Structures are given as C-alpha cells and as structure tokens.
Amino acid sequence: MNTLQNVSSEFYRVSDAFASKGSGVFLVFILSLSTLAFASIILRVSSTDRVHGRLPPGSFGFPFIGESIQYYASQKDMDALGWFKKKREKYGPLFKSRVDGFKTILLDSPGGWKFMYSEFDENVIRVLYPPTVRDLTGPDSPIIKHGRVHRVYKSFLLNHFSGVDVVHRYIPTIGKVAVDHINSLWLSRSDNSEVKAQELLQEFTFSIIGILILGITDSSVLEDLRPKFEEFVNGFVRVSFRLNLPGFQYHRSMKARSQIHEILQRSLVKRRAELEEGKATSTQDYLSVMLTHSNEDGYFYRDAEIRDIMLNLLWAGFESTATTMTMMMMHISRNPQVYDELIKEHAGIASKKAEGEALTLQELRSMKYTWAVMQETLRVSPSSADINRVAMVDLEYKGFTIPKGYRLTAAAGQSQWNPDRFPDPTKFDPSRFVTKTGTRSIEPYIFFPFGSGLRHCPGYELARINTMTLFHHLLRNVKWTMVYLEEKCRYRFLFYPEKGLPIRITKCKAY
Ligand code: HEM
Known part of the structure; x- marks a missing residue:
C-alpha cells in the first residue's frame, strides 16, 4: 500500500468511527484521536512518494487541499483561459495535481480519457466515490x-x-x-x-x-x-x-x-x-x-x-x-x-x-x-462535471507512471469548453451536433x-x-x-x- 492509500484508509477509518457512533464519551475520545490522526495525515500527505518511474509533470500545491480551490473555480466558469488552460499550456495534456486531498492525475486528451474509461479489470482501475457517497448510497449499493x-x-x-x-x-x-x-x-x-x-x-x-x-x-x-x-x-x-x-x-x-x-x-x-x-x-x-x-x-x-x-x-x-x-x-x-x-x-x-x-x-x-x-x-x-477513478496498481501511460492509489480525473469542462475542440465554446449552438441531413458525428472521447x-x-x-x-x-x-x-x-x-x-x-x- 502506498502513502495515499495509507492516508485514505486511515482517514476513512477515523471517519467511519465518527460516522457510526454518537455518544459524548466516545466523541471526546475520538476527537483527541482524530486530532492526532489529522496531524499525521497532513504530515504523511506532505511527504514524498517513492515512485518507480517518471511522474507526469505538474505540482501538488498546498498539503492536503492542494489545488482544489483552483480546480473547482475553473469548473464553475466557462472561462477558456482558466486554470485548466494554463496547466495544459505549461505541462501538456497529462499533469499531476492534488484535488480533494487526493494526488490526482488530470487527463486532458481523447487518448487519456479512453485510457481512464477502460476499467477493464477492477484490480487495475476502479471507480472512486468519497466515503459520504458510499455511506449514503448504502452497503448494498x-x-x-x-x-x-x-x-x-x-x-x-x-x-x-x-x-x-x-x-x-x-x-x-x-x-x-x-x-x-x-x-x-x-x-x-x-x-x-x-x-x-x-x-x-x-x-x-x-x-x-x-x-x-x-x-x-x-x-x-x-x-x-x-x-x-x-x-x-x-x-x-x-x-x-x-x-x-x-x-x-x-x-x-x-x-x-x-x-x-x-x-x-x-x-x-x-x-x-x-x-x-x-x-x-x-x-x-x-x-x-x-x-x-x-x-x-x-x-x-x-x-x-x-x-x-x-x-x-x-x-x-x-x-x-x-x-x-x-x-x-x-x-x-x-x-x-x-x-x-x-x-x-x-x-x-x-x-x-x-x-x-x-x-x-x-x-x-x-x-x-x-x-x-x-x-x-x-x-x-x-x-x-468530473469522472474519477483510482489506480489499483502502478499504471504506465505515455511514458509516465501513474502510481497505485493516485486518482485519475476527467473534467468535462477541459474537453467541452476547449476552443480547439468546440470553437467559440461560450456560444450555445446545437448545430455542433446536428446538420440539415442528420446527426453530426463528434470525435470519440471528447464529449462524454x-x-x-x-x-x-x-x-x-x-x-x-x-x-x-x-x-x-x-x-x-x-x-x-x-x-x-x-x-x-x-x-x-x-x-x-x-x-x-x-x-x-x-x-x-x-x-
Ligand atoms: C441527463 C441525465 C443524466 C446524465 C447527464 C447522467 C450522467 C451519468 C454519468 C456521466 C455516469 C457515469 C459516471 C462514471 O463513469 O463514474 C452515470 C452513471 C449512472 N447513471 Fe446516469 N445520468 C443521467 C440520468 C440517469 C438516469 C435517468 C438514471 C436512472 C434512472 C441514471 C442512473 C445511473 C446509474 C445507476 C449510474 C451508475 C452506473 C454504473 O456504476 O455502472 N442516470 N450517469
């Protein structure tokens, strides 16, 4: 298990205890433990991974919150000059970041999205939902x-x-x-x-x-x-x-x-x-x-x-x-x-x-x-707005290593608001999808x-x-x-x- 998985499972274990108990004594006990756990999470998240291979370029930003604020801000607003574009210009169509506490690889190309969606084996790539979603959807979900x-x-x-x-x-x-x-x-x-x-x-x-x-x-x-x-x-x-x-x-x-x-x-x-x-x-x-x-x-x-x-x-x-x-x-x-x-x-x-x-x-x-x-x-x-998966083993893609435990993310805006793929993206124009004679075909894996x-x-x-x-x-x-x-x-x-x-x-x- 790598750092992230240790961190996530530790976080989830603490969080599981919180989620299931409600008594006051237990709460005091858990609060003390969780303070320690949280500090250790921050420390461990900030520590460096031992990665076999070459990580995609990019930066993780601040410990724990990473670049979540920039990520969510750029999802809110169809600003083609936003964070996604700056990242693409600097690092290309595959870059690392930290979002929602996860070390994340953002994929920004049809090939990358195809790769991410090939959840052909649950021991290789899996769907990833946060623990609250897991609790709310239920154990038999x-x-x-x-x-x-x-x-x-x-x-x-x-x-x-x-x-x-x-x-x-x-x-x-x-x-x-x-x-x-x-x-x-x-x-x-x-x-x-x-x-x-x-x-x-x-x-x-x-x-x-x-x-x-x-x-x-x-x-x-x-x-x-x-x-x-x-x-x-x-x-x-x-x-x-x-x-x-x-x-x-x-x-x-x-x-x-x-x-x-x-x-x-x-x-x-x-x-x-x-x-x-x-x-x-x-x-x-x-x-x-x-x-x-x-x-x-x-x-x-x-x-x-x-x-x-x-x-x-x-x-x-x-x-x-x-x-x-x-x-x-x-x-x-x-x-x-x-x-x-x-x-x-x-x-x-x-x-x-x-x-x-x-x-x-x-x-x-x-x-x-x-x-x-x-x-x-x-x-x-x-x-x-985004689709998330998690790497269950070290993955190789385009000469880079995506380490086990890293999140893979496809953000819809990255593709759908990109002027190279959809010219004049802020314009509401259904003719992108239809012609006078029928449906217009869209390049695979740019619109999902x-x-x-x-x-x-x-x-x-x-x-x-x-x-x-x-x-x-x-x-x-x-x-x-x-x-x-x-x-x-x-x-x-x-x-x-x-x-x-x-x-x-x-x-x-x-x-
Ligand atoms: C405009 C309407 C809808 C949109 C845009 C939409 C979008 C999506 C997307 C993007 C996913 C894939 C998530 C992933 O890959 O992680 C998904 C999965 C799913 N959707 Fe929809 N959906 C819509 C309507 C519905 C409706 C009406 C139902 C059922 C009544 C439904 C049931 C589901 C279920 C059960 C999954 C999970 C599938 C799985 O895990 O294999 N969705 N939806």
Whole structure:
C-alpha cells in the first residue's frame, strides 16, 4: 500500500468511527484521536512518494487541499483561459495535481480519457466515490461495487430497464405523466404569474422515476418521499463533516436515508402481496422486475439490496435529468432561433398524429434537433462535471507512471469548453451536433456527458425520452419567458440557475 492509500484508509477509518457512533464519551475520545490522526495525515500527505518511474509533470500545491480551490473555480466558469488552460499550456495534456486531498492525475486528451474509461479489470482501475457517497448510497449499493458483482447488476439493469422492448412499454406512461403534469402544473399557472421552472421540472422527473422505478403511483407517498429525498441529496451536495451527530448535514441525510428505506420497504411488501394476488404484473415497473426476476447467476436480490438499488436509481436519475431540463429551458429562452427550430421539428411530428395519440419510439428518435439542444445543454452546463477513478496498481501511460492509489480525473469542462475542440465554446449552438441531413458525428472521447465504458449511464435512454417527450408537449401548449433573462448559474457539482429559473407562462397552441 502506498502513502495515499495509507492516508485514505486511515482517514476513512477515523471517519467511519465518527460516522457510526454518537455518544459524548466516545466523541471526546475520538476527537483527541482524530486530532492526532489529522496531524499525521497532513504530515504523511506532505511527504514524498517513492515512485518507480517518471511522474507526469505538474505540482501538488498546498498539503492536503492542494489545488482544489483552483480546480473547482475553473469548473464553475466557462472561462477558456482558466486554470485548466494554463496547466495544459505549461505541462501538456497529462499533469499531476492534488484535488480533494487526493494526488490526482488530470487527463486532458481523447487518448487519456479512453485510457481512464477502460476499467477493464477492477484490480487495475476502479471507480472512486468519497466515503459520504458510499455511506449514503448504502452497503448494498451496486454502483460502488466492482468486478463481477457490478457487471452482473449492470447487465440485469440494462436488460430490464433500457432494452428496446422495455422502452416501448415506458413511452405511453411517460407521455401520460407529461400531459397530466402540464395540465395540472403549467396550464393552471398560465395567468402570467411568476413560477420557478426548476421546481416544476423536478416535480415531473420525480413523478416519472417514482412510477417507472419505484412503482409508486400514489401521489401522497411521493409527497411524503420528496422532502426526505431532498434532505438525503443535501448530503451529497453540501460540504459537511462525516459526523453522525445532530446538527450536522451528514446526520440529517443519513436519517433521511433510513426514512426513505422505510417507505421503500412498505412499497416492496405491498407489491409482493399484489404480485401474489395477481393484482400486479412482473414487468409493470422496475420494482416488480427486481422482485420477480433473478439475475444472471440465478440469484434473487434481497430486500436490502432492492432498497439500495432503488434509492441509487432515484439519486442518479433525478437531479441530473431535472437539472438538464432546467438548463435546457434556460438556453432555449435565451436563443429565439433555437426555439423556432424546435417548433419546426415538433410541428412536423405533431402534424402526422391524431390529437392525443401517444408518441412512438421512432418519433422520439427522429427528434434530432431537440436531442442536439439537449447535448449542447450538457456541453455548456455539464451535469457530471468530473469522472474519477483510482489506480489499483502502478499504471504506465505515455511514458509516465501513474502510481497505485493516485486518482485519475476527467473534467468535462477541459474537453467541452476547449476552443480547439468546440470553437467559440461560450456560444450555445446545437448545430455542433446536428446538420440539415442528420446527426453530426463528434470525435470519440471528447464529449462524454453520460460517461463511457463499463460505468456508462444506464439511464441514458430514459433521460433522453423524458426530455424529448416533455419538451414536445410543453412547446405545443405553453410559451414561457424568463423573468431574469441574465439570471446567473451556480455550480454545486451540477449547474443550477441561481434563482431556480423564475418564468412566466402563457397558454399557446404552437402546432
Ligand atoms: C441527463 C441525465 C443524466 C446524465 C447527464 C447522467 C450522467 C451519468 C454519468 C456521466 C455516469 C457515469 C459516471 C462514471 O463513469 O463514474 C452515470 C452513471 C449512472 N447513471 Fe446516469 N445520468 C443521467 C440520468 C440517469 C438516469 C435517468 C438514471 C436512472 C434512472 C441514471 C442512473 C445511473 C446509474 C445507476 C449510474 C451508475 C452506473 C454504473 O456504476 O455502472 N442516470 N450517469
């Protein structure tokens, strides 16, 4: 084990003790120990590695915090002249730094990103999540697992969640939820009063995931779940010590996690009974699938695993999709020519359909311009700003050694905001992804909003269909204007409009 792994595991051990105990005596004891441990961490982190080979160029910056401040500042702001660019000019497309306490190798080339994504063997490169994410997602969470356990889970998920036949089944439900949502929440507010688009879009995404994944159709259950889920998510996005004590965000989020598990367990027990009584089908949603199908080893998931999987999917699918839709709405509002192109595309599709007829998968896939608008949204305002892995052995890349225990990081902004790859990067221009005759192909490994390789997002198709469907019905029925056209965006691991995108809605029949 090298220094970093010693440091990380020591840090995690101390942090584990903090996280699990709450008594006063224990706290005093732990506080003293942790002061010593922290001092030793600082000393050891500052010490030099014994590296076999040549490290990539760069500097680690200050002990422990390293260059985290510069790193996060450059992720917030699409300033092509920022820290990333200075580093690239000084060191080239592969450089070392220290971010979040980790000795980190930042990769800034398609070849480097391809290398990082080749998580071909968990004994070589692994996915890396911080301990708070590990705690909140749970011990049975498959996304933090590696190797065979992860692969079997992933293929189960993809078979039962993203296959074409499954997607066909989901489409009418998504269409119905979208129309009901617009009728009840958008058209009812079309008196030009101010409303926050972000909240409406979150409501929609939550209902879809609630129905398709958790199998919750009862709106009172969803209403009960929602505030608990928000508290749970705060544990990922707010900076907090990993202290399971009242007053700390970590404690509130872990408590919310237990409350959500209770709700999920009730849904699970209810569904099991409904399946036995023939009142539910084995494929009506992902909950039914998990209760009735075994994975490829012939193994049925335990209740604890099902709860963790459901909560993981809710977490992974909710914020990313809702935020992407919100940012997409903001970009459309600011670019009237994009709005006009969208109307043209959707009017063309609607003209071939009877009033109220559901969209088909083929029609959703034919929405090339809308898809380009969604991609351009994810380019300008990425919803996964960085992807992290850890080297499990000393790795060799381009004549350099990436030592065991080092973090490998691909920062979306480095690629997506680079003027050499995307000219005039601050301009919102969907034509980067689409031509008059179809989709424009993008060089591999320069744009990866849904990741790549083994960890590629399994919710990709769902996110796309949700967005295409909702915008088809929204553009048809309402016109919105931003209250603050120059509203700024904040970055908290995702980009959010600072004020929640207040808009005014009016009814319209665009096509
Ligand atoms: C616009 C919406 C979305 C974006 C931009 C997005 C992005 C991503 C990215 C970049 C990753 C890869 C992370 C890595 O390599 O470390 C990922 C993984 C994942 N996503 Fe999504 N996602 C979206 C929607 C969804 C939805 C709707 C779901 C499910 C309901 C979902 C479930 C997951 C899961 C479970 C993983 C982990 C996969 C694994 O560990 O193998 N995502 N997503």
